[in-house]
Amino acid sequence: MIPKENKRNLWKESFDYDEYQLHVTISTIGSTTESAEEIDNKIVYMEDLEKRKQVYGICGECNEPGTGYKWCQPCNAKRFKDNFKNWTSGNKDIDEFIQQSQLNAVHFLKYLEWIPFENFEDITYITRGGFGKIYSAEWPEGCIYSWDIENQEWKRNSNTKVALKSLDNSSCISTEFLNEIKTHLQIYLYNVVLCYGITQDPNTKDYMMVLEYCEYGNLRNYYLNNELDYYSKIDKLQEIARGLLDIHNAGKVHKDFHSGNILYGVYPVISDLGMCQPANNEKQLVKQEGIYGVLPYMAPEVLRGYQYTKASDIYSFGIMMNEFISEETPYNNIPHNHALSIKICKGQRPNIFKCTPKLLTDLITKCWDAKAENRPTAKELYQKLDECKFKNVDIRSQVNEYNDKIKLNRTSEKRTSNIQTHPQAIYTSRLLNFKNLPEPVNSDATKTTSLRSECFDCQLDELDLNESDQDEENNTE
Helix, strand or coil: CCCHHHCCCCECCCCCCCCCCCECECCCCCCCCCCCCCCHHHCCECCCHHHHHHHHEECCCCCCECCECCECHHHHHHHHHHCHHHCCCCCHHHHHHHHHHHHHCCCHHHCCEECCHHHCEEEEEEEECCCCEEEEEEECCCCEEEEECCCCEEEECCCEEEEEEECCCCCCCCHHHHHHHHHHHHCCCCCECCEEEEEECCCCCCEEEEEECCCCCEHHHHHHHCCCCHHHHHHHHHHHHHHHHHHHHCCEECCCCCHHHEEECCCEEECCCCCCEECCCCCCECCCCCEEECHHHCCHHHHCCECCCHHHHHHHHHHHHHHHHHCCCCCCCCCCCHHHHHHHHCCCCCCCCCCCCHHHHHHHHHHCCCCHHHCCCHHHHHHHHHHHHCCCHHHHHHHHHHHHHHHHHHHCHHHHHHCCCCCCCCCCCEEECCCCCCCCCCCHHHHCHHHHCCCCCCCCCCCCCCCCCHHHHHCCC
8 A cells, every 4th residue: 555645646637438438347257248249449457457557547655546537446445444423324234235336336436325315305296107206406515426535535526416217115125126226327328327325304204316417307308399300319319329239238127128118318228127137148038927017118029028138128119119100109099908919029110200211211220120139239230330420421311311301290280280199199118918929020111111201202011000900909908
């Protein structure tokens, strides 16, 4: 340890977020997560001391390379441990859970705090989620982001606005609650919503996650209230794809990916990791009765009772991507019932906006292919969206056409009527259990999407969404 009088800040002061990750990745012997799927040049491994020194700099106390931007895991772990005696949640399991996160934290994004409820101000109810309530609050103290080596104290992001997410009937802490928080710690958090810690409502005794606050709400609210051109949308889609890539690289599947679970603050982040589970590439039937999700975003194989996979997340991304580009929610004018699930398995897909550039039309079509093996990986999605950002001659005219037509679409009467949803169009997660669904196929319209999108004067033909098929309706029970 360096003598106190010789301690000084040796961290890198600037950081390129696009070139490297904010903290190291701890690889494991025989791990399969470090595959060709990840963005290899962004990863800095714990054992690569030279690269750590180059990217993060050196800790001014122990003279070892950093484990993240302005962070030293061994030194900060000792500081956290010395403070264990000064706090408690009153629950042994939560205390141990938080303490373990602090001892293992390779960056400030990777530690949790127990935050007494009285530390929050201006607590305001926002909405009800699938399993609990969500509030906004001010956190005057704010989270730790680094150690001030010269003044020997923590630096904090003071006056932070946060979201408090409660879990119903969680006064006795549940495995599900801790698993959602654990998932946050296992994923590289850049385009995934941050979790700062845990608190407890003194009145209901429900435990609450303390999360990053996203002032613009979900992606659907964001595109309805902000005018975005083609390049802005591609930037944001690429950021969302990067978040999904991080989830998949951590060996996880999101399982509930839709525009309502993508939040927007400074940039888009993926939220609601409660249903995340380890990825299993084998297609297996789900044993439980039914499966949770939002029907328009669920892959046909999942509707048929097979488990979620990385490929089913990609299908959901394709539906979300088309929604963001067209600025219309999928299947908004019909009931989200058994009949729709049959049509999806038979190849029904939402309309693609007629002025969508061909590169994007092709990518959307690949994402929602009926065959999971034909869909791109999250890394391929990220890379293809990067290609779409380049303002080359081949796509410039398509982009200009898109920008002009989306502006007209926003102000037209058609746009106003399109956002009026059918009373049985449901965009929140629920338990679905549909029987006897057909084997998934691509319809002729799906197969020819990329060809038809080349002509800006033709919109994809709408498969008759409103046709009444009595046999299908009779199977909705």
